[in-house]
Amino acid sequence: MMFHKDYDIAVCGGGIAGVAAAVAAARRGCRTVLIEKTIQPGGLAANGLVLVYLPLCDGRGNQLLYGLPEELMRLSNKYGPCRLDENWREKNGRMQVNFSPAACVLALDEVLEESGVTVWLDTVITGVRLEDRRLKAVEVFNKSGFGVIEAACFIDATGDADVTFLSGNACRNSANAMVLWALEHRGAPGKDDIPQDEYAEGVIPVAGSICAAMRADPLKKIFSDGPLSGELVTRFTLEGRRRYRRDLARLGAAKTSRFPVALPAQVPLRRTRAISGRATVTDADEGKELPLTVTKLGDWRAAGRVWEIPYPALLPDNVEGLLAAGRCISAVDSAWEAVRVIPVAAKTGEVAGIAAALSVRQGLTPGALPFARLAKELQTITPPAALPRACKEI
Numbered sequence: 001m002m003f004h005k006d007y008d009i010a011v012c013g014g015g016i017a018g019v020a021a022a023v024a025a026a027r028r029g030c031r032t033v034l035i036e037k038t039i040q041p042g043g044l045a046a047n048g049l050v051l052v053y054l055p056l057c058d059g060r061g062n063q064l065l066y067g068l069p070e071e072l073m074r075l076s077n078k079y080g081p082c083r084l085d086e087n088w089r090e091k092n093g094r095m096q097v098n099f100s101p102a103a104c105v106l107a108l109d110e111v112l113e114e115s116g117v118t119v120w121l122d123t124v125i126t127g128v129r130l131e132d133r134r135l136k137a138v139e140v141f142n143k144s145g146f147g148v149i150e151a152a153c154f155i156d157a158t159g160d161a162d163v164t165f166l167s168g169n170a171c172r173n174s175a176n177a178m179v180l181w182a183l184e185h186r187g188a189p190g191k192d193d194i195p196q197d198e199y200a201e202g203v204i205p206v207a208g209s210i211c212a213a214m215r216a217d218p219l220k221k222i223f224s225d226g227p228l229s230g231e232l233v234t235r236f237t238l239e240g241r242r243r244y245r246r247d248l249a250r251l252g253a254a255k256t257s258r259f260p261v262a263l264p265a266q267v268p269l270r271r272t273r274a275i276s277g278r279a280t281v282t283d284a285d286e287g288k289e290l291p292l293t294v295t296k297l298g299d300w301r302a303a304g305r306v307w308e309i310p311y312p313a314l315l316p317d318n319v320e321g322l323l324a325a326g327r328c329i330s331a332v333d334s335a336w337e338a339v340r341v342i343p344v345a346a347k348t349g350e351v352a353g354i355a356a357a358l359s360v361r362q363g364l365t366p367g368a369l370p371f372a373r374l375a376k377e378l379q380t381i382t383p384p385a386a387l388p389r390a391c392k393e394i
């Protein structure tokens with residue numbers, strides 16, 4: 001090993017969940033490192049070009065997510081062109097906004113810097129070191145060579161549960177339909193559209209001539225349903241780009257007014273690998289109040305549908321010293337679909353960062369942290385009307 005570092009908290013993966021986790025922990029006085037394998041924070045929201053910050057509300061005018069989900073939503077456009085419509089309640093009942101991925105990266109860099117997070121970019125986690133069942137260190141590789149990062153507590157925000165998987169904890173996989181997002185220049189939006197014979201297409205205007213074009217299999221045919229693997233990521237990515245080439249080739253002369261500006265640099269798989277946790281959010285939990293719940297959330301697919309996430313869904317069932325955050329928390333089926341989006345990733349990141357900071361301060365593992373202590377902290381962020389009953393009753 002060529003280098004060795006030591007922190008209070010190591011956040012693994014710098015997507016929206018990882019950024020929220022690192023900021024929450026650092027703001028609570030912990031020496032916090034964020035380890036990210038690419039050179040920019042944001043994960044799918046940056047490198048995946050996903051640019052719709054889905055709602056913080058229940059679709060019926062009630063905001064449910066407060067704290068970092070809202071702060072990051074507003075920051076996503078600090079250097080960008082779109083604005084949250086402050087009259088969202090009256091207009092359409094959805095508190096959501098589009099953003100430019102590049103502008104979002106600049107703002108995320110800034111909030112990490114201002115919060116005092118140490119950021120390690122271009123650093124990939126390649127292994128773990130466990131003592132008994134407790135995670136003590138992660139092994140990394142970057143331009144300095146191989147290194148070891150020790151911490152009192154770790155947060156797996158890799159989106160794919162890489163740290164949990166490498167630790168030997170059980171994980172779950174999910175099926176995925178083919179999808180490709182690209183940023184396109186469109187000189188005359190709508191005029192030069194490709195005939196839709198093979199792929200359903202959604203076009204999301206960002207600003208001016210820039211749009212996000214989404215092409216997905218209209219029949220939502222399953223492309224992958226095996227375990228996440230290097231082979232799957234490569235095959236999925238190449239097939240998406242192959243289909244895009246085929247569409248673009250049909251443009252002919254229109255290609256001067258419509259062409260790709262950026263392609264995803266992270267595979268656009270929505271649900272890849274999630275931890276098997278000490279609790280799991282399942283379809284039967286929809287609309288229910290659950291014990292040890294840390295947040296409520298609306299369902300981006302249907303107004304009025306509400307879910308809760310229990311704290312143990314962030315805890316791998318067989319490893320200590322580790323929390324999960326973001327789209328790899330313990331959830332299945334339709335429940336996983338509800339929790340895997342940007343605002344919820346920000347919330348579970350924030351909760352994981354707070355829980356890690358409280359645990360480290362008390363010399364406990366996150367699994368041994370009294371729920372009452374966490375709930376008390378969450379009460380300072382969320383107004384009573386949006387707090388889950390489990391947090392209010394403390």
Ligand SMILES: Cc1cc2nc3c(=O)[nH]c(=O)nc-3n(C[C@H](O)[C@H](O)[C@H](O)COP(=O)(O)OP(=O)(O)OC[C@H]3O[C@@H](n4cnc5c(N)ncnc54)[C@H](O)[C@@H]3O)c2cc1C
Pocket residue numbers: 012013014015016017018035036037038041042043044045048050051052053054123124125126157158159160162179181267268269270325326327328340341342343345
């Ligand atoms: C096609 C598609 C469309 C979507 N549409 C929307 C939408 O419209 N609105 C919405 O809100 N959500 C949408 N989502 C979902 C949303 O974008 C993601 O679920 C969310 O951004 C996940 O955030 P995350 O931080 O949990 O994970 P990720 O964004 O995946 O971040 C994980 C980070 O960890 C890093 N990492 C991974 N492994 C390692 C490692 N071994 N070492 C170091 N770093 C590592 C990655 O580089 C990445 O930066 C969409 C997703 C897809 C794929």
